[in-house]
Every structure is written in structure tokens, then in C-alpha cells.
Amino acid sequence: MRLPKSVTLVEMGARDGLQNEAAVISTDDKVRFIDLLSQTGLRWIEATSFVSPKAIPQLSDAPEVFARIVKAPGVRYLVLVPNLKGYERAKAAGADAIAVFTASSEAFTKRNINMTIDESLETFRAVVRRAKDDGMWVRGYVSTAFGSPFGDTVTPQMVVDVSVKLMEMGCDELSIGDTIGVGVPSQVEELVPMLAKQIPLDRLAMHFHDTRGTALSNVYAALQQCIHIFDSSAGGLGGCPYAPGATGNVGTEDVLYLLHSMGIETGVDLAKVRAASRFIAAAVGHALTSKAFQAMEASDERAKAST
Numbered sequence: 001m002r003l004p005k006s007v008t009l010v011e012m013g014a015r016d017g018l019q020n021e022a023a024v025i026s027t028d029d030k031v032r033f034i035d036l037l038s039q040t041g042l043r044w045i046e047a048t049s050f051v052s053p054k055a056i057p058q059l060s061d062a063p064e065v066f067a068r069i070v071k072a073p074g075v076r077y078l079v080l081v082p083n084l085k086g087y088e089r090a091k092a093a094g095a096d097a098i099a100v101f102t103a104s105s106e107a108f109t110k111r112n113i114n115m116t117i118d119e120s121l122e123t124f125r126a127v128v129r130r131a132k133d134d135g136m137w138v139r140g141y142v143s144t145a146f147g148s149p150f151g152d153t154v155t156p157q158m159v160v161d162v163s164v165k166l167m168e169m170g171c172d173e174l175s176i177g178d179t180i181g182v183g184v185p186s187q188v189e190e191l192v193p194m195l196a197k198q199i200p201l202d203r204l205a206m207h208f209h210d211t212r213g214t215a216l217s218n219v220y221a222a223l224q225q226c227i228h229i230f231d232s233s234a235g236g237l238g239g240c241p242y243a244p245g246a247t248g249n250v251g252t253e254d255v256l257y258l259l260h261s262m263g264i265e266t267g268v269d270l271a272k273v274r275a276a277s278r279f280i281a282a283a284v285g286h287a288l289t290s291k292a293f294q295a296m297e298a299s300d301e302r303a304k305a306s307t
């Protein structure tokens with residue numbers, strides 16, 4: 001079987017993760033969390049989001065967080081941007097890599113960013129043009145690629161159509177999102193080859209949420225389709241407040257365990273990611289969902305108890 005020899009992970013914990021937390025996480029804790037993640041070998045970290053503070057109050061301290069994190073050499077810090085206002089705020093904060101985001105579901109797009117899909121594409125065309133003029137790197141997200149939280153139909157062709165439009169406007173990379181964690185491997189096997197006909201595989205990432213326990217099997221299905229960029233979240237944090245029922249991204253520890261055990265390189269130190277997760281677990285005030293994280297914690301507890 002042909003699997004990639006190495007995989008790039010894009011860390012979502014500080015953005016997708018913390019945007020969905022009920023507890024107020026202090027700016028100090030966010031900065032410390034990102035600084036810990038920066039020491040793990042991860043080369044891409046989504047740090048925060050310059051969306052409306054009314055839409056996502058949890059990340060309203062984006063400028064402070066972005067200013068205070070220690071920018072480790074070799075690490076790119078992405079920020080989410082919903083419109084030109086967000087772009088100007090991100091640029092003023094010093095960002096050099098942004099992510100724009102739309103979806104294949106009209107109902108979700110309306111609730112998430114108060115735009116139709118077409119309006120969002122117009123908005124992002126202007127944002128991407130400005131970002132490219134400023135020499136920035138741009139990622140595009142296509143959410144609800146495997147199903148909508150509002151029951152409207154999403155087909156693989158709809159995902160491809162939005163994806164192609166985002167690439168045509170100048171995105172450097174696309175991340176295809178299973179926002180509400182409904183996807184299964186057969187859908188991945190159908191969608192990825194359709195996307196790959198139009199978009200180079202090295203510019204395609206997959207972004208799985210683990211709401212129904214299928215995220216890791218979807219990662220494996222995508223690996224078999226030669227996808228080698230995956231989004232994941234330390235400890236399995238994550239979710240979108242505008243997608244009812246959505247829970248965390250596939251855990252970074254779970255993906256690392258799978259990949260490393262299969263001999264696929266990532267350059268990321270699992271123990272250091274776990275340390276970052278442990279730190280943020282105390283701040284969010286609840287148990288983390290990553291199975292590999294839980295297993296390592298339990299194993300340490302057993303070792304401690306037996307000494």
C-alpha cells in the first residue's frame with residue numbers, strides 16, 4: 001500500500017479548540033499554551049482568530065495573544081480572518097499567514113458568517129487579493145464537506161466547486177472540514193480523488209472532527225489517498241459554536257500515535273504535545289478527549305501508584 005512517508009500537522013488547539021470552550025481562558029494561558037506547542041516540532045500552528053468578538057467572544061483577545069506569543073523559528077502562525085476588517089486587524093497584529101473560511105452548506109455559512117456561499121466567496125476574493133499583495137500565505141477552509149448540521153444536502157461536487165473557486169482566487173492551501181464529525185472513510189475515498197483531479201494533493205489538507213469517533217479512520221482513509229497534511233488539535237479540543245453538536249478535532253496525540261506507530265514521520269514530539277495538552281486541560285477545566293492522551297496519563301498514574 002502506498003502511504004506518505006511523512007505528514008505535516010496543522011495544530012488547531014489554540015483556535016478551533018479554544019473558540020468552543022465555555023470557560024474563560026486567560027490571555028496568559030493561551031500564550032503559554034501556544035508557546036508550549038511551538039516547542040513540539042509542529043511547523044504550523046493556528047494561533048487565534050480575528051473574527052467579530054461578538055461572534056466568538058472566546059478569542060476577542062486575538063491581537064494580544066498574537067503579539068505576545070514567542071514566534072519560534074521555522075513555525076508559521078496562522079490566524080482566521082472572516083472579512084476585510086479581520087484582515088486589517090490581523091495585518092496590524094503582524095500576521096503573515098491567514099485563513100479564510102466558507103463551506104459547502106448554505107445554511108451553515110449563513111449561521112456561521114451571515115453570508116451566502118457566493119457572498120463569502122466575494123468577500124474572500126477581496127481578502128485574498130489584499131493578502132497576496134502583502135505577500136501573505138493564505139489557507140482556505142471548506143467546512144461541512146461531509147454533512148451539514150442543518151440537514152441541507154451537501155454533495156461531493158458542491159465541495160469541489162467551492163474548493164476550486166477558493167484555489168482560483170489564490171489560496172495556497174485548502175483544508176477540507178468535517179465540521180460536525182459525520183464523515184466516514186467511504187466518503188473520504190469518494191471526495192479526495194474528485195478534489196485531486198482539480199487541486200494538487202500537496203495543497204490539500206483534511207480537517208476531521210471526532211464527534212462520532214470516525215476521525216482517525218478518516219485520517220487513515222485520506223492517507224491511503226496520499227493526503228499528507230492533516231489538521232488536529234492538542235488533547236482533541238475543538239468545535240464550532242455555530243455548528244450545533246460539533247465536538248473536538250481529531251486529537252494531535254491520536255494522529256501522532258497512529259502515524260509514528262506506522263513509521264510515518266511528522267517531526268513532532270508526542271511527549272511535548274502531551275505536556276501542552278496537560279497545561280491547557282487545567283485551564284479549560286475538563287477532561288480532554290484524545291484517547292492517546294488519556295492512555296499516556298493513565299499509564300503514568302499506574303506507574304506512580306506502583307512505586
Ligand code: HMG
Nearest residue numbers: 050051052055082085086112113114141143144177179240
Ligand atoms: P455580521 O454581524 O454580519 O457583520 O457578522 P457586520 O459586518 O454587520 O458587523 C457586525 C459588527 O461586528 C460590527 O460592529 C463590525 O464592526 C464588527 P458594530 O458596528 O456592531 O460595533 N465586525 C468585526 N469586528 C472585529 N473583527 C472582525 C469584524 N467583522 C465585523 N473581523 C461576521 C459577520 C463574519 C463578522 C461574523 O459572523 C463572524 O465573525 N463570524 C465568525 C464565526 C466563527 O468564527 N466561526 C468559527 C470559525 S469557522 C470553524 O470553526 C470551522 C473550521 O474549523 C473548519 C471546519 O471545522 O469545518 C474553520
Ligand code: MG
Nearest residue numbers: 016177179239
Ligand atoms: Mg473545525
